[in-house]
Amino acid sequence: MKKHRTWANLYLIVVFIILYMPIFYLMYYSFNSGGTMHNFKTFTWEWYQEVFHDDRLLIIVLNTLVIALLSAAISTVVGVMGALAIYYVKTWRVKNALLALNNVLIVSPDVIIGASFLILFTIAGVKLGFISVLLSHIAFSVPIVVLMVLPKLEEMSPTLIDAARDLGASQWHMLSKVILPFITPGVFAGFFMALTYSLDDFAVTFFVTGNGFSTLSVEIYSRARQGISLSINALSTLLFLFTALLVVGYYFISQKSSRLYGIGGRK
Amino acid sequence: MKQDAIIRFERVTKQYDGVAVLDDVSFEIERGKFYTLLGPSGCGKTTILRLIAGFIEPSEGTIYFHEKPINHVPANKRQVNTVFQDYALFPHLDVFENVAFGLRIKKMKQADIEAKVKEALRFVNLEGYENRRIQEMSGGQRQRVAIARAIVNEPEVLLLDEPLSALDLKLRTEMQYELRELQRRLGITFIFVTHDQEEALAMSDQIFVLNKGKIQQSGTPKDIYDEPVNRFVADFIGESNILSGCMIEDFLVEFAGKRFECVDKGFRPHERVDVVIRPEDLEMTAPERGKLRVRVDSILFRGVHYEICAYDENGNEWLVHSTKKAEVGEEIGLYFEPEAIHVMHVGEADDESDEK
Numbered sequence: 117m118k119k120h121r122t123w124a125n126l127y128l129i130v131v132f133i134i135l136y137m138p139i140f141y142l143m144y145y146s147f148n149s150g151g152t153m154h155n156f157k158t159f160t161w162e163w164y165q166e167v168f169h170d171d172r173l174l175i176i177v178l179n180t181l182v183i184a185l186l187s188a189a190i191s192t193v194v195g196v197m198g199a200l201a202i203y204y205v206k207t208w209r210v211k212n213a214l215l216a217l218n219n220v221l222i223v224s225p226d227v228i229i230g231a232s233f234l235i236l237f238t239i240a241g242v243k244l245g246f247i248s249v250l251l252s253h254i255a256f257s258v259p260i261v262v263l264m265v266l267p268k269l270e271e272m273s274p275t276l277i278d279a280a281r282d283l284g285a286s287q288w289h290m291l292s293k294v295i296l297p298f299i300t301p302g303v304f305a306g307f308f309m310a311l312t313y314s315l316d317d318f319a320v321t322f323f324v325t326g327n328g329f330s331t332l333s334v335e336i337y338s339r340a341r342q343g344i345s346l347s348i349n350a351l352s353t354l355l356f357l358f359t360a361l362l363v364v365g366y367y368f369i370s371q372k373s374s375r376l377y378g379i380g381g382r383k
Numbered sequence: 384m385k386q387d388a389i390i391r392f393e394r395v396t397k398q399y400d401g402v403a404v405l406d407d408v409s410f411e412i413e414r415g416k417f418y419t420l421l422g423p424s425g426c427g428k429t430t431i432l433r434l435i436a437g438f439i440e441p442s443e444g445t446i447y448f449h450e451k452p453i454n455h456v457p458a459n460k461r462q463v464n465t466v467f468q469d470y471a472l473f474p475h476l477d478v479f480e481n482v483a484f485g486l487r488i489k490k491m492k493q494a495d496i497e498a499k500v501k502e503a504l505r506f507v508n509l510e511g512y513e514n515r516r517i518q519e520m521s522g523g524q525r526q527r528v529a530i531a532r533a534i535v536n537e538p539e540v541l542l543l544d545e546p547l548s549a550l551d552l553k554l555r556t557e558m559q560y561e562l563r564e565l566q567r568r569l570g571i572t573f574i575f576v577t578h579d580q581e582e583a584l585a586m587s588d589q590i591f592v593l594n595k596g597k598i599q600q601s602g603t604p605k606d607i608y609d610e611p612v613n614r615f616v617a618d619f620i621g622e623s624n625i626l627s628g629c630m631i632e633d634f635l636v637e638f639a640g641k642r643f644e645c646v647d648k649g650f651r652p653h654e655r656v657d658v659v660i661r662p663e664d665l666e667m668t669a670p671e672r673g674k675l676r677v678r679v680d681s682i683l684f685r686g687v688h689y690e691i692c693a694y695d696e697n698g699n700e701w702l703v704h705s706t707k708k709a710e711v712g713e714e715i716g717l718y719f720e721p722e723a724i725h726v727m728h729v730g731e732a733d734d735e736s737d738e739k
Contacts (some may be wrong), residue, residue, distance in 0.1 A: 278438055279471035281458040283485035283536065293484070297475040 139356060146349035153346075161349035170347065173335065178333040179246070179318065187253035194254070195261025195306055202262065202296070203269045213259035215266075221259040229256060230323030237324060244326030251325050253314045260313060261306035268302030269295070301370060308366045312359065386412045387573055388450075390435060395444035397430050404430045406596040407444070412540070412574065417566050419583040422593035423619070428576045431593075432542050435574065437461045449701050464533035465542040468549070470525045472517045478504070478528055479513040485536040503535035506565065523554045530565070540572045547582065559586055578618050578732045584608060592616050613727055617659045624665075624702055628658040630727070636726055639675060640697050647726040657727045662690070662704040664723035673716020679709045689736055693717075 133179055141153075146164070150157035167173060198218075205211040221229075233252045234244075242248050272295070280294045296303075318333040332355065339348050397405040405427040412418060420428035432449040433439045434446060437458035445452050445499045453461065460717075464485070472481050480487075482500045491499075504510055509529035512520070520528065525545060533541055543562070547555045563586050566573045577583055583590050584604040592607060600612045611617035614625055628638030633648035638658045650656060670676050677693035684690075693704040693715065703716060709715055 273469060273471060275467045275469055275471035276473065278436075278458070279465070279467060280474075280484070281438070282436055282463075282465045283532070284459045284488045285484075286459060286488075287487055293488075294473060297473075300475075 142253050142349050143353045143356065146346055146353045148346060153349075163346045164354075166345070166347040167350045167354070173347075173351065176330050176332055176335050179329065183246075183250055183253055183331060184311050184314040187250055187257055187314045188307050191254045191310045192261050192303060192307045193255035195258045195310075196265055196296075196299075196303055198258060199262045199265035199269055199299075200291075202266060205280060218259045218262050221256065222263065222324055226256075226317070226319035227323075230320040233320065234323045244324055245329040248324040248326070249321055249329065249331065252320050253317065256317070256320060257310035260376055261303075264306035264309055265302040268299040272298050304369050305366070308362065308369075312362060315355075315359070389414050389448065391450070392431075392434075393447065395434065395441045395446060395447045396565040397427075397434065397439065398434060398442045403442075403596050405434075405441075408598055409444075409597070410591065410598060410601065412572060414539075414572055415570050416588040417563065417573045417575065419577060419587040419590045420593060421577060421580060421583040421590055421619075422599075423578055426593040427596040428578075428591075428593050429544060430596075432465070432576050434572065435540070436463055436465050436542055460537055463540040463542055464536050464538040465544060466526075466529045466533050466546045468545045470529040470546075471522075472525055472528055472532070474517055476517070477513070477514045478509070478517070478520070481517065481528055482532045484532060495603050499535055500531075501535050503531040506534065506568070507531045508561075522550055525559070526550065526558065530562075534565075534569060534571075538571065540574060540714055541566075541569075543573060543575045545576050545578070547577070548579075553581075557600075562586065569645060584620070592619065594619075610725060611659060613726065614657050615731075617725075617727070622662055622702055622704075624660045624662065625701075626658045626660075626699055628656050630654045630656045634721075636724060639695055641675070643674065643724060644721045645724040645726060646721050647724070650726065650728070653679040655729055657729055659725040659727065660719060660723055662702040663688075664719050665701065665703045665705075666718045667691075667703060667705050667707055667709060668716040668718045670714050670716040673718045675701070677715060677717055679711050679713050679715060682709060682711060 145153045145156065147159050147161075148156045149160035194285060202214050202218075206213065230252070232254070233248070237244060237248045237251075242251070276294055276298070277290060280290045285293065316333060317331075318337060320330050322334050322337070325331065330338075332351070335379060336348055336351060341343070388411040392408055392410050395405060395408050396403055404425075404681070408427075408431070418656075420431055422428050428438070434441055437453070437456060437460075440454055446454055455701070473484065476484070479500055481720045482503055483496050486496045486499060499512070501510070504512065507530050509527050509531065510522065512524070512528075517525065517528070526549075529546070546562075547558050550558060559582060562575075575583075575586065584607075587604055589601065590604055590607050591601045594615050600607055600616045607616065607733065608620055611620060611623075617625055618701070619657075626638045628636050630636050630650040630653065631645075632640060632652055633650075634645055636643055636645045636656065636658060667673075675695055677695045679691055679693045681692045682689055683692075685704075688704045688706050689708055691705060691709050693701045693703065695701060
């Protein structure tokens with residue numbers, strides 16, 4: 117029995133090593149003064165300095181953050197409204213159909229979504245750039261928010277809504293004083309998911325960026341293909357740490373909300 | 384009596400997908416009384432409550448509130464408040480804010496809200512619990528918060544949807560006293576829904592017994608217990624011996640193969656009837672002194688009394704409650720007063736309610 121467990125643990129460790137190895141390899145060489153991804157010479161901050169002196173790169177980082185925050189915020193609003201709409205659908209057949217349409221968007225390949233957006237924007241005459249990227253990011257984030265918020269709504273006892281109406285609440289009061297506070301953890305989860313999806317999206321963005329506008333993932337891709345500077349490594353390291361920070365932040369928020377409601381936060 | 388009616392149902396029917404949950408029901412609710420809607424699950428009692436609260440609208444008929452039709456008045460515009468079965472307290476608010484919910488919606492001043500919430504919490508014996516979170520309260524305490532949240536809005540009618548069903552027996556009995564007391568102090572109308580006949584008998588001024596979407600009988604607890612109108616009511620309210628019989632003439636009824644003197648009259652001669660005798664009205668005596676001879680089949684000790692199950696020579700089962708013990712297999716006599724016999728029309732209010 118005990119031996120069995122050691123093998124299981126070993127397997128787990130190996131899997132994690134394989135998954136994290138390339139990332140740590142990349143991070144390790146971001147401190148290499150040798151300028152290559154082999155033969156570690158001496159420790160240096162040089163590449164990080166280069167990143168912070170690269171104005172073009174900083175603008176792209178800013179673009180990426182603005183896109184991520186804006187698209188996450190807008191898609192959270194749209195997604196919550198969508199989840200409420202699905203929640204209020206009475207016939208389960210229609211409800212399931214809507215939910216299925218929502219889920220198809222999540223599982224369908226990014227390449228197809230990206231290509232279809234490219235066609236749509238070209239036909240509609242939308243100039244490729246900030247707006248096109250923002251719109252497409254909102255579009256693929258909304259289904260994610262819906263998926264995070266809907267279980268929270270279903271978890272809510274319908275008598276809570278009856279109780280609010282019974283105490284004189286109008287539709288607006290019901291939403292603002294009962295439903296929204298109840299689903300807040302789900303809304304936050306949806307926002308953070310949308311944020312991370314937007315930050316690391318490559319495929320969709322690659323299709324719909326035009327000249328003069330780029331996000332970090334697209335930029336890293338094009339620079340990595342040229343494969344000259346270790347500043348890419350430095351940049352990737354920073355990005356990884358930022359994402360890790362988001363995960364930690366999300367953990368604390370869900371911890372707080374699960375304590376608040378006396379129930380397990382996300383399952 | 385008429386001017387005291389707060390709520391009046393006039394031939395109200397409620398259907399779901401063509402199935403009537405409530406079938407052509409009419410009744411009146413008066414000011415300041417404790418009403419109980421009693422019936423098995425699915426009898427339509429909760430439907431009546433939801434109709435009064437305004438969560439659903441009747442399919443046919445009219446509901447009057449102070450003689451004004453309120454069929455289409457939404458729940459948030461009605462002068463009634465509900466205590467829900469699962470309490471439906473808001474988990475993101477503390478006790479104070481839960482109780483203050485209705486007042487905040489009315490945009491009352493903060494000082495007034497504080498005073499009113501304090502008073503409501505005092506009414507339900509929860510002073511000092513203002514800042515507790517709902518998750519920290521026990522079932523009985525949540526129950527009280529739910530009541531405070533309802534009464535703080537000063538409704539004319541308080542609706543209670545099986546509020547005691549989630550509590551344990553001891554707490555439930557305690558809350559029965561408290562609810563009755565609360566109703567007297569507030570002087571408002573309570574409409575209480577339950578499937579527990581003891582609860583209904585103990586607390587109510589007036590009971591409506593419901594079955595299959597119809598009111599079988601309404602009356603005081605004593606009326607309903609002593610004079611059930613049909614087999615269903617007699618069977619649902621307390622334990623009873625129900626036998627088929629024949630009304631020979633006024634004051635003379637035949638059942639179990641014998642004729643007995645009784646106090647009922649006004650039946651057609653030789654009408655088929657149902658006869659009820661409550662188990663506690665049967666007295667055990669020596670075989671030769673009883674009106675009936677029965678053989679004891681089984682005996683159960685119930686604490687306050689023995690529950691004796693016996694059969695007469697015609698095979699009718701007799702349930703007897705007695706403080707005296709009997710032996711299994713023993714032959715005993717059963718004696719009862721003429722007043723103990725209650726004669727009912729067969730199927731009244733069940734199938735022939737239109738005639739009534």
